[in-house]
Amino acid sequence: MVVTEAQIWDWLAEVKDPEIPVLTVQDLGIAREVLVKEEGAVTVKITPTYSGCPAMNEIEQNIRQKLEAEGVEKVQVETILSPPWTTDWMSAEGRRKLKEYGIAPPEGSSADKKTLFGTEKKVTCPHCDSRNTKMVSQFGSTACKSLYQCQDCREPFDYFKCL
Amino acid sequence: MENDKLEYVLRLGDNALILGQRLSAWCGYGPVLEQDIALSNIALDQLGQARMLMQYAAELKGGEATEDGMAFFRDVFDYHNLLLLELENGHWGDTVVRQFLFDTFNYFFYTELLQSADERLQSIAQKAIKEVTYHAQWSAEWVIRLGDGTEESHQKAQKSLNDLWEWTGEMFTMDELERRMVEQGIGVDVAALKTRWDDKVAEILDLATLQKPEDDWMQSGGKQGEHTEYLGYVLAEMQHLPRMYPDAQW
């Protein structure tokens, strides 16, 4: 079977993140590069969000399964570290889906995250759009999220923090 | 000297692995759910960084060497982590203060490692610095909270700080291996980090109303493989399963 890189990208757009199932690996910008060799062997290069992200093995497996199910015979998934993943790579569509799911999407650019002991970030509540929110904990249910609470609607929510 | 590089990478990997293993023991025991989760996440980041470094070390070693082999089949004297990181967790304040002292060092360390002439270390640093920045913020905030908290939390945090201080000197002592690595542009001149570390630590301790201890006699030896009695216990627990069942699969 002859596949094109565009076709592979379309299939990757259907592979979901195991921890935030509304997002695909494409929304997250985890898949960085697709290479199709002449005889049909496919290499997908992925980059971890966090170095200890426990979902990476599953994501790798899911990509492999998806492509094999579509008839690609030789699938290789390679992990690359550089350039490091940043929330800037999350697509606009991904951000919209996150908010709808109840997780506040990363705000602003990741560039300002490199300062040590910075001031607390103001985040918009994904439920009522209030800016009157407060960080409860730097680390939420997974390393990529912080836990916030809205002071207006009182709902707690996860914030996908900038990296 | 590829052997130099291998040992250097292992030192960094061992720091991340031993601290990650120590912090993992807090999982389920944190004082409140949010902080239990925070510390578990920090532990996970450390283990992730350890994996990147051990994978690299295994490649440098070549032959049959693997990431798991590096972690599970080396003995105490082949470990090169800082002594500070193998100490017992103690109470919450001890763990928080140790984390703060190391995170602050680690932040400045990885900031410098971004400039390494070794491309692989450079990419590992790019990844690690983002995570370490969050760790350093978290532990600094907790030092302030405990120091500037109740009378009891203040006293306990001050005692943790006094007790741990003698273990901080090793972070900034250069040995021959580190000098050679710095000469080649690969490693970090840790002695040069001391002033920045002192300033940042002083700033946070001031906010925490804690007294910065005087530099006095310092413990050393971890980087060269001379450890406290505690490391043996850490390794025994961590290595027991793969040594008992070398082909165990999840």
Ligand SMILES: [Zn+2]
């Ligand atoms: Zn709200």
